[in-house]
Amino acid sequence: MQYDSLWLPYAQMKTVPAPYRVIRAEGVKLYLDDGTVLIDGISSWWCVIHGYNHPYLxxxxxxxxxxxxxxxxxxxxxxxxxxxxxxxxxxxxxxxxxxxxxxxxxxxxxxxxxxxxxxxxxxxxxxxxxxxxxxxxxxxxxxxxxxxxxxxxxxxxxxxxxxxxxxxxxxxxxxxxxxxxxxxxxxxxxxxxxxxxxxxxxxxxxxxxxxxxxxxxxxxxxxxxxxxxxxxxxxxxxxxxxxxxxxxxxxxxxxxxxxxxxxxxxxxxxxxxxxxxxxxxxxxxxxxxxxxxxxxxxxxxxxxxxxxxxxxxxxxxxxxxxxxxENYLSKIKAIEQVLREEIQGLSGASLCDARVLGAIGVLEFECPSNLIGFREFALQRGVWLRPYGKWLYTMPPYVISEKDLRQITAVMKEWVMKY
Ligand SMILES: Cc1ncc(COP(=O)(O)O)c(C=O)c1O
Incomplete structure (x- = not known):
């Protein structure tokens, strides 16, 4: 790995895939050094609720x-x-x-x-x-x-x-x-x-x-x-x-x-x-x-x-x-509605459960191996999600547009259909 001096969280440093380098972040988008643009589906561990680089903040x-x-x-x-x-x-x-x-x-x-x-x-x-x-x-x-x-x-x-x-x-x-x-x-x-x-x-x-x-x-x-x-x-x-x-x-x-x-x-x-x-x-x-x-x-x-x-x-x-x-509770309600439409109750060969509450959408698979390769799969489709264990989840920034949110859920659904 190219970043020997940086010890990454929750990672086996011997085998961890190289992290992606963010050079700019704006709204719900992360801009990588190779030109890739990603919609952030997990709000940087659930905290960036207003998106990045917010003028008022x-x-x-x-x-x-x-x-x-x-x-x-x-x-x-x-x-x-x-x-x-x-x-x-x-x-x-x-x-x-x-x-x-x-x-x-x-x-x-x-x-x-x-x-x-x-x-x-x-x-x-x-x-x-x-x-x-x-x-x-x-x-x-x-x-x-x-x-x-x-x-x-x-x-x-x-x-x-x-x-x-x-x-x-x-x-x-x-x-x-x-x-x-x-x-x-x-x-x-x-x-x-x-x-x-x-x-x-x-x-x-x-x-x-x-x-x-x-x-x-x-x-x-x-x-x-x-x-x-x-x-x-x-x-x-x-x-x-x-x-x-x-x-x-x-x-x-x-x-x-x-x-x-x-x-x-x-x-x-x-x-x-x-x-x-x-x-x-x-x-x-x-x-x-x-x-x-x-x-x-x-x-x-x-x-x-x-x-x-x-x-x-x-x-x-x-x-x-x-x-x-700015009436955020109504923004969260709208996110919940889309998540319910798109992923609640979804079924698939290795999918055990699909559940939604507020601005949280969770797909639970049988085991972590069902999610190997997902990170790159999502990246190729312009979405940043980081499965944890056997869970693939989205907890997006509350300012996300319906279009971007549906792009996230489309990637999650495509994975369910494929694997
Ligand atoms: C419920 C809960 N409590 C505590 C923590 C720890 O917070 P931090 O990572 O800021 O130390 C987390 C982090 O994910 C959490 O989800």
């Missing part, structure tokens, strides 16, 4: 840069960080009132786990330091986040034994809450919380859509029952909305699909419209107030260097403004 960046890029949040603040915190409190489910910034989804999750553990410690329950998570979940690549991602099936399974063991319940699924998968998961959760609540700080899950662990949807009512069980057993509920936040499942937050309010919510990815790494871990007054007091050990001893970066916060504010003023 660029302006927000330039205006903040003209003042300054960054000041530490220790002892200093900046207007963008303050306004973004106020805005996030306004738009997230009610009761979430306090925002702690980080710089990536994984770090946002680490902050949530640490916050939940210390909440219980501060209240005199130091043994409540373990977590329950869903099988098939994915929460990031740092050690705390790895510990609550699927323990057996995920890319982190090699580390079993080396990271903190946690509790897992089967993932919910099916079309409604009466489904066997939902009922089994809830029974396991009830039993686990009943017997182990003295050790459990929180239940963490990706609401409604499990992303990198299996591109799976489950009924929103599950969240309502999970909330009830957590309340009954004195366990906090954490929603990891790193992937679902900002419209991906059709409502601004997946929590809105069920009208369920978590104790802690984590946002990242689309928070800055894909411009910079930034996360927000947002919590309730009840959690926040447990950190107040005269004892120095009550305080939350956490502070990533780049938390509240002024340029990242300024572009996040501009991104939320676009979502609110």
């Amino acid at each position: 660029n302006k927000a960046v330039s205006e903040q840069l003209a003042k300054f890029a960054h000041v530490m949040l220790g002892g200093l603040v900046n207007d963008a960080a303050i306004h973004l915190a106020e805005t996030l409190v306004r738009i997230t489910p009610s009761g979430l009132n306090h925002v702690f910034y980080g710089d990536s989804g994984s770090v946002g999750v680490e902050i949530a786990l640490k916050m939940a553990t210390q909440f219980w410690r501060n209240k005199g329950f130091a043994d409540k330091n373990r977590f329950v998570a869903l099988r098939g979940g994915y929460h990031g690549d740092t050690t705390g986040a790895m510990s609550v991602s699927d323990d057996d099936e995920s890319m982190h399974r090699l580390f079993k034994g080396a990271i903190l063991p946690q509790y897992f319940v089967d993932a919910p699924g099916g079309v409604n809450i009466e489904s066997e998968e939902c009922q089994a998961s809830l029974s396991q959760l009830a039993e686990l919380l009943r017997t182990n609540n003295s050790q459990i700080a929180a239940f963490i899950l990706e609401p409604v859509f499990q992303g990198a662990g299996g591109f799976r949807f489950y009924p929103p009512e599950y969240l309502f029952h999970a909330r009830k069980l957590c309340d009954e057993h004195g366990v906090l509920l954490i929603f990891d909305e790193v992937a679902t936040g900002f419209g991906r499942t059709g409502t601004l937050f997946a929590a809105d699909l069920a009208n369920v309010n978590p104790d802690i919510m984590v946002l990242s990815k689309a928070l800055t419209g894909g411009y910079f790494g930034l996360s927000a871990t947002i919590t309730t007054s009840q959690v926040y107030e447990s950190f107040l007091g005269d004892d120095a050990d009550l305080a939350f001893m956490h502070g990533p260097t780049f938390m509240g970066n002024a340029v990242a916060c300024a572009v996040a504010l501009a991104s939320i403004n676009l979502i609110e003023t």
Whole structure:
């Protein structure tokens, strides 16, 4: 490979195919150095929701840069960080009132786990330091986040034994809450919380859509029952909305699909419209107030260097403004309609399932080998998609035109027909 000094993500560097070199990106298009133009069907790992090189977001960046890029949040603040915190409190489910910034989804999750553990410690329950998570979940690549991602099936399974063991319940699924998968998961959760609540700080899950662990949807009512069980057993509920936040499942937050309010919510990815790494871990007054007091050990001893970066916060504010003023939920609805028309219920020799929710379309094949060669196949047809495992999915930028979206789905369908 020609880029020896660059270590690529999730790749066997001995055999990884050479990556394509992007020299320009505009709207939903990626321009490669050999002249190829590609429609981006996965929004650069789901974050570039407004497309690339967006004039309004660029302006927000330039205006903040003209003042300054960054000041530490220790002892200093900046207007963008303050306004973004106020805005996030306004738009997230009610009761979430306090925002702690980080710089990536994984770090946002680490902050949530640490916050939940210390909440219980501060209240005199130091043994409540373990977590329950869903099988098939994915929460990031740092050690705390790895510990609550699927323990057996995920890319982190090699580390079993080396990271903190946690509790897992089967993932919910099916079309409604009466489904066997939902009922089994809830029974396991009830039993686990009943017997182990003295050790459990929180239940963490990706609401409604499990992303990198299996591109799976489950009924929103599950969240309502999970909330009830957590309340009954004195366990906090954490929603990891790193992937679902900002419209991906059709409502601004997946929590809105069920009208369920978590104790802690984590946002990242689309928070800055894909411009910079930034996360927000947002919590309730009840959690926040447990950190107040005269004892120095009550305080939350956490502070990533780049938390509240002024340029990242300024572009996040501009991104939320676009979502609110340009009726993005209707754009997402239109994407969902096309995806349902084109790929929902599709069948093919090696295709197991074809499903759609919001701006997410998923084709699940029998095994990863069914997707060998797909990347080049799509590239020759002007589309950028990156299958993961046995899943071929699209999560396009919300600004995509119907024509470009149908080009993406045509490529997905052609592959199903051919193979
Ligand atoms: C639900 C969820 N949580 C956390 C993460 C980790 O985010 P990051 O890659 O920014 O660390 C991801 C990334 O895909 C995610 O999908």
